Amino acid sequence: MNRVLLSILALFISICAFPQKFDNLGKTPQMGWNSWNAFGTKIDEKLVKDMADAFVTLGLKDAGYEYILLDDGWMDMQRDAQGNFVPNPEKFPNGIKELADYVHSKGLKFGLYSCVGDKTCAGYPGSRGHEFQDALKFAEWGVDYLKYDWCYAGQMNAKEAYTTMRDALYAAKHPVYFSICEWGDNQPWEWAKEVGHSWRTTGDINNCFNGSKDRYGVMQILNLRDQEKLRKVAGPGHWNDMDMMEIGNGGLTHFEEETHFALWAILNSPLILGNDLRTISKETLEIVKNKDIIAVSQDSLGIQGFKYKTIQDNIEIWVKPLANNEWAVCFFNCSDNPAELNFDWNGQTIKDSIYNLEISFSDKFVYKMRNLYTHKETGKTNKVLKSKLEKNQSLVLRLYK
Ligand code: GLA
Numbered sequence: 001m002n003r004v005l006l007s008i009l010a011l012f013i014s015i016c017a018f019p020q021k022f023d024n025l026g027k028t029p030q031m032g033w034n035s036w037n038a039f040g041t042k043i044d045e046k047l048v049k050d051m052a053d054a055f056v057t058l059g060l061k062d063a064g065y066e067y068i069l070l071d072d073g074w075m076d077m078q079r080d081a082q083g084n085f086v087p088n089p090e091k092f093p094n095g096i097k098e099l100a101d102y103v104h105s106k107g108l109k110f111g112l113y114s115c116v117g118d119k120t121c122a123g124y125p126g127s128r129g130h131e132f133q134d135a136l137k138f139a140e141w142g143v144d145y146l147k148y149d150w151c152y153a154g155q156m157n158a159k160e161a162y163t164t165m166r167d168a169l170y171a172a173k174h175p176v177y178f179s180i181c182e183w184g185d186n187q188p189w190e191w192a193k194e195v196g197h198s199w200r201t202t203g204d205i206n207n208c209f210n211g212s213k214d215r216y217g218v219m220q221i222l223n224l225r226d227q228e229k230l231r232k233v234a235g236p237g238h239w240n241d242m243d244m245m246e247i248g249n250g251g252l253t254h255f256e257e258e259t260h261f262a263l264w265a266i267l268n269s270p271l272i273l274g275n276d277l278r279t280i281s282k283e284t285l286e287i288v289k290n291k292d293i294i295a296v297s298q299d300s301l302g303i304q305g306f307k308y309k310t311i312q313d314n315i316e317i318w319v320k321p322l323a324n325n326e327w328a329v330c331f332f333n334c335s336d337n338p339a340e341l342n343f344d345w346n347g348q349t350i351k352d353s354i355y356n357l358e359i360s361f362s363d364k365f366v367y368k369m370r371n372l373y374t375h376k377e378t379g380k381t382n383k384v385l386k387s388k389l390e391k392n393q394s395l396v397l398r399l400y401k
Contacts (some may be wrong), residue, residue, distance in 0.1 A: 073088075074092065113146070200242075227307065228306060248275030259392055326385045354368070
């Protein structure tokens with residue numbers, strides 16, 4: 001029996017009686033950068049190293065971004081004679097381990113992509129039938145994060161397929177954040193909590209705010225699923241993933257980028273950048289480094305926000321309960337026209353019936369407000385809130401005593 005077969009056999013034997021996902025990962029939604037949205041399969045070692053460098057020099061690491069993630073296209077078209085994954089030698093001449101070491105040397109974490117089927121979505125080899133072997137390879141390379149896609153799955157049962165890879169990762173004994181990318185086709189919110197640390201809820205995002213039924217933009221991702229149903233199952237270590245962000249890719253206005261970021265934070269979606277950090281504008285960098293919005297995403301309670309109501313026909317109010325009885329409130333003008341926001345807090349009660357929390361406003365219950373874009377205190381809830389909101393602009397506040 002050759003060495004590879006022997007080590008796979010040993011792995012099977014060493015799987016403990018209770019395989020599980022790795023604990024203590026993703027206690028707050030993961031933050032990082034992924035290659036797919038901006039680069040597709042045109043990725044290489046230099047690009048990844050540049051992004052890791054940019055995390056440090058742009059202050060993204062200090063802002064909380066941690067994972068550098070390679071998506072589809074890192075592998076060669078064929079496995080080697082032993083069936084091992086081989087990185088594409090032109091794109092990654094020094095291999096994956098050297099690259100992961102580089103990322104680690106910056107104090108960051110490194111992730112890879114594979115797929116449930118025998119091919120990835122872009123046609124490269126997938127992990128079907130090689131799960132335990134691949135998990136060992138990932139451990140050898142020091143991979144900290146695996147995005148696991150759903151192409152060429154045929155008749156496979158999603159829960160079983162993802163559980164196989166979860167068990168393989170666990171058996172390989174190197175902690176891996178397991179990111180399920182199944183697009184919500186098999187209701188992962190009903191079964192994935194024990195399997196992975198996050199799961200995609202929809203098909204792919206595109207570089208636009210208002211897409212269409214076949215080409216999702218920010219609005220489609222936000223509204224496609226019943227967020228009320230999904231939020232019940234999200235929490236520390238298991239998040240609904242609304243896909244990588246399109247901020248900085250040129251398809252959104254400044255206000256749309258702000259709103260995209262704020263809504264991903266309020267809904268506890270992973271904050272995964274998907275743009276070219278070498279050319280990021282000052283304005284976009286400010287949006288993705290906004291400490292006040294990041295604090296909403298990374299709040300220790302880990303409660304996914306929800307839509308409180310729609311007012312004045314086109315202003316949606318999204319809220320999120322935060323630790324210490326504070327709340328984030330986002331007024332989002334989702335129409336094509338500017339709107340004059342006029343909101344009287346008095347007499348309003350926002351209830352979160354799932355987590356049994358509420359906040360109400362009256363002469364007796366007055367909250368201070370911090371504007372999370374200007375980072376300034378902006379009055380109290382005893383006055384009518386007035387603001388002009390341009391098309392797709394949002395105003396995000398933190399309410400506190
Ligand atoms: C699927 C995923 C995307 C990306 C591509 C890569 O479409 O949903 O996020 O990983 O595959 O081929």
